Amino acid sequence: MTNTTPSARTRRGFGRPAADDGPRASFSQLLPYLLEHKKVLSWVIVISILGAAASLAQPLLVSQVITLVEANEPLGGLVAVLVALVIISALLSGFGHYLLQRTGEGVVLSSRRTLVRRMLHLPISEFDQRRTGDLVSRVGSDTTLLRAVLTQGLVEAIGGSLIFVGAIIAMLIIDPLLLGLTLLVIAVSVVTVVVLSRRIRVASRKAQEKVGDLTAAVERAISSVRTVRAANATDREIATVDEDARGAWKQGITVAKISALVVPISSIALQISFLVVLGVGGYRVASGAIGIADLVAFILFLFLIIGPLGQAFGAVTSVNSALGALGRIQEIIALPSEAESDAGVTPAPATEDRAAIAFDAVHFRYPEAAHKTEAEKAIAELVGEHETRDTTVLRGVSFAVPQGSRTALVGPSGAGKSTILSLVERFYDPTDGVIRMTGVDIRALDRTELRSRIGYVEQDAPVLAGTLRDNLLLGTPGASDEQCVEVLRRVNLGSVLDRTDAGLDAQVGEDGVMLSGGERQRLAIARALLAAPPILLLDESTSSLDGLNEQLMRDAIDAVAENRTLIVIAHRLSTVVDSDQIVVLEHGQVVGTGTHAELVRDVPLYRDLAQHQLLVPKDEAPAETS
Incomplete structure (x- = not known):
């Protein structure tokens, strides 16, 4: 398959906006995540109100105690009430903190669910242009920052604001002059x-x-560790x-420096306010x-408002950090x-054609240019590729696959064979032209319905981490163990079943590392065969097999x-010479269609391929035709 995501692409930042122009979320985009937990948050607010009332009552009681002491009057139950209020306030604070932590975890869970659901439904082209590790980071690291919105101040700041307002009113009644100096x-x-908040969000x-x-970078190194070691x-x-680690560290230090300017502000405000009030x-x-x-009551109220003020400053920091992360989440x-x-999409009208699959003048180019960074565009222009480079993969491809037939796609590497299968699966849509299934434009079909009719074995035969059963049931979750064992033996994987007592529960390792290349390929084919769809797409399905296993695989596929x-796509023509028809591709165009004998006779490219694979003597000339 022609790959238009070459390693020459800049690994850093590709498919992502420049840092200064990165996505920024607004607080309104954060609200839906919070409102999902409005019932619990309502209880938190009620608890905060009760806690605020208990806190505001304490300075008033202290003032009463002092007044009674000065007048040599009995205190009665004031001290007991004061102690009870302190205990109640502490208990309410602890319970409210638990509810906030729980709600914070709920926000993280819902954001991760939403993000993963969206991510796994994105068009394949988006995965071509984005790095796997960066996507993983958005699910793991970015969503975690949303927790801080709740656990580090936002909802607590609501209760704190009540204390703040109540304390300000009480201080206004006690002494407006002292209040004016404090507010200044x-x-x-x-x-x-406020000035620092925007810098916090950007940083x-x-x-x-x-x-x-x-x-x-870590995902890249670990996933390719064998190649890295061998090289x-x-x-x-x-x-x-x-x-990259140092880059993350440096940017973290930047955040820490800005946050360090915010954190002491509440402490400085408290000290200056206290000195002013005291003097x-x-x-x-x-x-x-x-x-x-x-004066004592005023000072106690002063201490009460500094706490909410610190919470408000913390809320500014945590919310801006969360909005920066939320911007990356919302981008996806x-x-x-x-x-x-x-x-x-406007599908083409249906036709009377009953072919299982039919390509009609299909052109295709991978969606790359629109996502290039400015640096890549500048380099392309510098080397003269600004407008002249043609990245078209398929050029006017037309052929039909009759129902119940076997069609082989052959041709040199880069001819567009794998791209054709990707288009049938609707991983991409044609740039121009139409692909039909039994006369219906496949764009008119629901993707789930379309793919349920197709079994697809990719070129690199991916195997999922887990067990043999996990891999087989991926597309057929209702299959029985007996069916799984039967299909494994049909593709000559009985030896893998018999290696350990685990049977179908045998682990295959990350990317199937505990299996050989041929075993991974056979397992991928077994997965497709188990689903038994009406259409099978096999991309180089026997490329990693030896002669014996290739024949066994061909027998299983025949059955x-x-x-x-x-x-079927195959470089080894020996595996497809008995196909009902063979489509020969070169440079994204169909250069011949027919049986093996017809193509040897009429298509020079196919004849050369057959001669190089010793299927036709090199000195054999094509037969004369009248």
């Missing part, structure tokens, strides 16, 4: 936090992008990962403007899914192919 100090600190988003770079490139990969308040007590009990969620992208349609 607080206003300066609030303005400073946090950049930090998450660097974490995405690091995750992508003696371990130290170079370590250096690459280390560079001016002491003077006003001496002058008789207020009493000592009022905003992408149209496969089903949504179909809304703008299951009865009354089914097969489209």
Whole structure:
């Protein structure tokens, strides 16, 4: 298959906006995640109100105690009430904290579900343009930051705001002058936090992008560890990962520096406010403007408002960090899914053609240019590829596959054979032309319905981490163990079943590393055969097999192919010479269609391929035709 995502692409940042122009979420986009838990949050708010009332009552009781002591009057039950309020306030705070932690975990869960659901429904072209590690980072790291919105201040700040307002009212009643001086100090600190908040959001988003770079680098190194070791490139990969790790560290330090400016502000505001109140308040007590009990109550209220102020500053930091991460999450969620992208598709009218699959003047090019970075565009223009480079993979391909027949696609590497199978599966849609299934444009079919009719074995025969059973049941979850064992033995994988006592529960390892290349290929074929769809697409299905297993595989395919349609790609012509028809491709065009004998006679490219594979003597000339 012609691959238009070459390694020459810049690994860093491809398919992602530049950092300064990265996605930014608004608070309104965060609200849906919070409102999913509105019932619990309502209880949290009620608890916060009760806690605020208990906290606000304490300075008033202290003032009463002082007044009674000064008047040598009995305290009665005031002390007991004060102690009870302190205990109640602490209990409410602890229970509210638990509810917030629980709700925070719920927000993370719902955001991950939403993100994964959207991610796994994205068009295949999006995965071509994005790094796996960065996508994983969005699910893991970015969603975690949403928890901080709840656990580090936002909802607590709601209760804190009640305390703040109540305390301000009480302080206004006690002494408006002292309150004015206090608010002046607080206003300066609030303005400073607001100025810093945007920098926190930008820095946090950049930090998450660097974490995405690091995750992508680690995923790349681990997934290719055998290749890396064989190429003696371990130290170079370590250096690459280390560079990304340092990038994440540097950006984290930037966030820490900005946050460090915010954190002390509440402490400084408290100290300055306390000194102002103590100095001016002491003077006003001496002058008789207020009493000592009022000053003590005012100071206690001052301490009460500093706590909510710190919560508010923490909420600004955590919310802006979360909004930076949410921007990366929303970037993926905003992408149209496969089903949504179909809304703008206008299928071609149906025809009377009953062919299982028919290509009608199909052109195709992979969606690459529109997603190039500015640097890549500049390089392309520099080397003269700005407008002239043709990345078209298929050019006017037309052929039909009769129902119940076996059609082989052959041709040199890069001719577009695997691309044809990808188009049948609707991993991509044609740039131009129509692909029909029994006369119906496949774009008119629901993708799930379309793919339920097709069994597809890819070129690299991917195997999922897990057991033999997990792999077989991927497309046929209702298959019995007996059916699984039968299909494994039909593709000559009985020896894998017999290796251990685990049977179908035998582990295959990450990417099937515990199986040989041929065994991975046979397992992928067994998975397709178990589903028994009416159409089978086999891309180089016997390329990793030895002669004996190739023959056994061909026998298994012959058995299951009865009354089914097969489209087979093979470099070894010996595996497809008995096909009902063979389609020869070169440079994305069909250069011949027919049986083996017809193509040897009429198509020079096919004859050359057959001669190189010793299927036709090199000195044999094509037969004369009248």
